Amino acid sequence: MTIPDDPAALAEWLEDAVVSGDVRQLAAELRVIHGLTPAESPSLDAYQVHLPAAERVGLSGLPHDLLPRLLTHPDELLAVAEHLLMAGGPYWDARLAGAPGAAQAVADGWDRLTNALPADDVRPAGTSRLISWLMVGAPFVTAAAILVAVLLVNPFRDRGNPQGDVAWGWQKPDAFAPAPTRAEYLTKLADSANDWFKKRPDDKPALAKRITEFRQGCDALLAADHAPLPAADQAWLRERCRLWRGKLDEQLTKLDTEDPNQVRDATDAIVTKLSEALRSRAAGA
Amino acid sequence: MNPSPFTDEDLAARVGRDQAAFAELHRRYDARLRGFLKVKGHPPSAVPDISQDTWLKVFAKLRAGEAFEGHFRGWLFTVGANTGTDTAKKRKPLPLGDDVTPAAGPQKWRPDAEDAARLHQCYGGLSDRERDVVKRRLEGQTVPDVANTLDITADQVSATFHRAKEKLQTCLGVTKDQPCSP
Numbered sequence: 252m253t254i255p256d257d258p259a260a261l262a263e264w265l266e267d268a269v270v271s272g273d274v275r276q277l278a279a280e281l282r283v284i285h286g287l288t289p290a291e292s293p294s295l296d297a298y299q300v301h302l303p304a305a306e307r308v309g310l311s312g313l314p315h316d317l318l319p320r321l322l323t324h325p326d327e328l329l330a331v332a333e334h335l336l337m338a339g340g341p342y343w344d345a346r347l348a349g350a351p352g353a354a355q356a357v358a359d360g361w362d363r364l365t366n367a368l369p370a371d372d373v374r375p376a377g378t379s380r381l382i383s384w385l386m387v388g389a390p391f392v393t394a395a396a397i398l399v400a401v402l403l404v405n406p407f408r409d410r411g412n413p414q415g416d417v418a419w420g421w422q423k424p425d426a427f428a429p430a431p432t433r434a435e436y437l438t439k440l441a442d443s444a445n446d447w448f449k450k451r452p453d454d455k456p457a458l459a460k461r462i463t464e465f466r467q468g469c470d471a472l473l474a475a476d477h478a479p480l481p482a483a484d485q486a487w488l489r490e491r492c493r494l495w496r497g498k499l500d501e502q503l504t505k506l507d508t509e510d511p512n513q514v515r516d517a518t519d520a521i522v523t524k525l526s527e528a529l530r531s532r533a534a535g536a
Numbered sequence: 537m538n539p540s541p542f543t544d545e546d547l548a549a550r551v552g553r554d555q556a557a558f559a560e561l562h563r564r565y566d567a568r569l570r571g572f573l574k575v576k577g578h579p580p581s582a583v584p585d586i587s588q589d590t591w592l593k594v595f596a597k598l599r600a601g602e603a604f605e606g607h608f609r610g611w612l613f614t615v616g617a618n619t620g621t622d623t624a625k626k627r628k629p630l631p632l633g634d635d636v637t638p639a640a641g642p643q644k645w646r647p648d649a650e651d652a653a654r655l656h657q658c659y660g661g662l663s664d665r666e667r668d669v670v671k672r673r674l675e676g677q678t679v680p681d682v683a684n685t686l687d688i689t690a691d692q693v694s695a696t697f698h699r700a701k702e703k704l705q706t707c708l709g710v711t712k713d714q715p716c717s718p
Contacts, residue, residue: 254673254674254676256678256679257678258676258678261676269571269575270571272570272571272574272575272580272583274574274575275574275575275577276651279651279652279655280655280674281674282652283652283655283656283659284659284667284670284671284674285671285674285675318676319675319676319677322674322675322676323675323676329575332571332575333572333575333576336568336571336572336575337568337572337609337610337613338609339568343568344564344567344568347567347568347571348567350567353567353570354567356566356567356570356584357562357563357566357567357570359584360562360566360570360584360587360588360591361559361562361563361566363584363588364562364588364591364592367588367592368592368595
């Protein structure tokens with residue numbers, strides 16, 4: 252019922268339904284309004300030739316006369332949605348990532364999953380840092396240069412040192428060592444976060460690597476047990492860390508199109524804020 | 537879809553040795569898998585569990601060195617679809633909609649049947665004009681198109697559509713901030 256007046260906005264409206272998970276509900280509503288019953292095997296014949304375009308650029312890649320057809324053929328809408336979720340390209344990754352709550356759901360899913368994996372399969376954060384930072388940074392074209400350099404030096408070899416060569420911030424071996432009080436523990440986390448400022452990379456590959464390493468520190472922080480902290484502090488810390496990680500991801504994405512100095516400044520601000528948040532929490536009751 | 541130097545299949549081959557590879561596969565596809573499961577009709581509350589069970593199966597199979605045919609992505613969605621079907625079978629069936637009778641065949645799990653029945657009832661409570669406007673708007677006709685067809689003004693179309701929407705929201709118990717559809 253929120254269908255846009257502007258036909259040009261119809262594709263985006265339908266995509267919102269696909270990526271938000273509401274498309275099933277929308278199809279049910281459309282069936283009622285158009286007096287239809289569910290079809291057993293909806294055909295995609297009408298769309299087949301256009302699907303590759305929709306995989307690349309979204310539903311705006313469909314001819315204009317086909318978009319309204321999705322409204323009057325809700326089972327085809329579901330079939331198209333299913334196809335695009337399975338086969339869609341980076342455009343759909345970006346749409347899914349931007350859906351409200353999606354990133355949090357995936358992060359929560361990963362946390363639950365690591366808890367459910369057999370204990371001997373769950374390796375501590377920090378293991379195989381090489382592939383980890385390659386993976387996290389890999390979606391960014393700028394990371395390719397770093398990748399080539401690293402692979403030439405050390406192709407696919409797990410490091411003997413589980414901390415790898417990234418020994419700063421929350422990836423330091425003693426980053427989560429016990430402290431006498433919760434305040435000291437949180438303050439130490441803030442101090443470790445400030446390691447960020449010890450290097451000031453100004454080119455894209457180096458900055459991508461540095462941000463990726465900080466982001467890995469967030470992963471390590473999420474995986475650590477933080478025994479000195481009460482449960483409420485632990486929950487707060489993990490919730491904040493997921494937010495910080497998301498903000499770092501945003502900066503990595505911006506690095507593809509924006510000036511690295513601007514991205515570094517923005518990351519500075521994020522680190523400053525998170526450090527302040529930790530100190531403020533430490534000072535609280 | 538992934539500018540990463542590692543293909544899905546590269547990562548799948550590494551899962552037995554490296555959890556980071558599994559984490560990356562999860563990062564790439566969990567949101568898609570969740571969307572796929574919702575399109576398949578699994579209730580949103582069940583999707584996290586089905587997703588987790590799917591990934592656990594994938595992990596176990598990859599770690600055991602079990603080969604999959606074709607691309608990882610297609611295989612993942614197949615495992616997800618099967619896991620969802622198995623989960624749905626274990627669930628207590630919900631009441632059927634008016635359009636399906638128990639005698640028509642094996643009982644189907646119809647997660648949206650109750651909602652559809654309610655919407656059907658609420659939609660039936662609209663006036664003929666309101667239903668006509670809603671139907672045409674949800675066929676993709678623009679406000680001016682509908683106005684021309686029904687020989688009324690665009691403002692009247694908008695007002696009728698808005699009124700119908702409010703009636704439906706009230707009938708369905710949806711708040712103004714929570715639209716019936718996206």
